[in-house]
Amino acid sequence: MTVLKVEEMHCEKCVERISKAFDKAGLTYEVNLADKTVSIDGCDKCIATAKEILDDLGF
Numbered sequence: 001m002t003v004l005k006v007e008e009m010h011c012e013k014c015v016e017r018i019s020k021a022f023d024k025a026g027l028t029y030e031v032n033l034a035d036k037t038v039s040i041d042g043c044d045k046c047i048a049t050a051k052e053i054l055d056d057l058g059f
Contacts, residue, residue: 002041003037004038004039005036005037006036007036008059009033009038015031018053018054018057022053027042027049028042029041029050038050
């Protein structure tokens with residue numbers, strides 16, 4: 001599992017936006033608002049996709 005730091009994640013709405021986008025992409029993940037992290041379970045392509053999604057969402 002790869003942990004990505006998402007400093008710009010501040011509220012449950014942020015978690016909801018990330019979760020919706022990751023679900024749509026079919027990623028296996030965990031979002032932790034308290035730690036401001038997203039853990040991605042998958043291959044390098046999955047991690048790259050997650051980073052791209054976060055960038056597109058403004059994180």
